[in-house]
Amino acid sequence: MLTLQPAPRTHTPPAKVWRNYYRVYRVINLARVGTVFPGIHAGPDEFPSKEVAEQCAAMFLAELNPPGRWLMDHAGCYPKAAPRTSAQISPRLRNKRATPAQSCGAIPLPHWRDP
Secondary structure (H helix, E strand, O other): OOOOOOOOOOOOOOOOOEEEEEEEOOOEEEOOOEEEOOEEEEEEEEEOOHHHHHHHHHHHHHHHOOOOOOOEEEEEEEEOOOOOOOOOOOHHHHHOOOOHHHHOOOOOOOOOOOO
């Protein structure tokens, strides 16, 4: 008769580095980062645990946002992704990187030089 066996579990190691992500609502100039435009951006710091990252984000937003207004909001903290190796990159992209003009089907123009 068929016997059921439990599926093997793969245990991934816990994340060692966490990074905060912020939702920016207005164009602001931050001293350490420079000018930041609306959208979702990663914070400049890395943290050893999720709890520390969330605590630092709460303190940063309390100092940055004026009462009753929101310039930035905490989008969440996520583990920092490991850098991709060349084996993980598609062979098509590894051999030849397409320019934005080529990816949309445009014909590349020749590069002109001044005489």
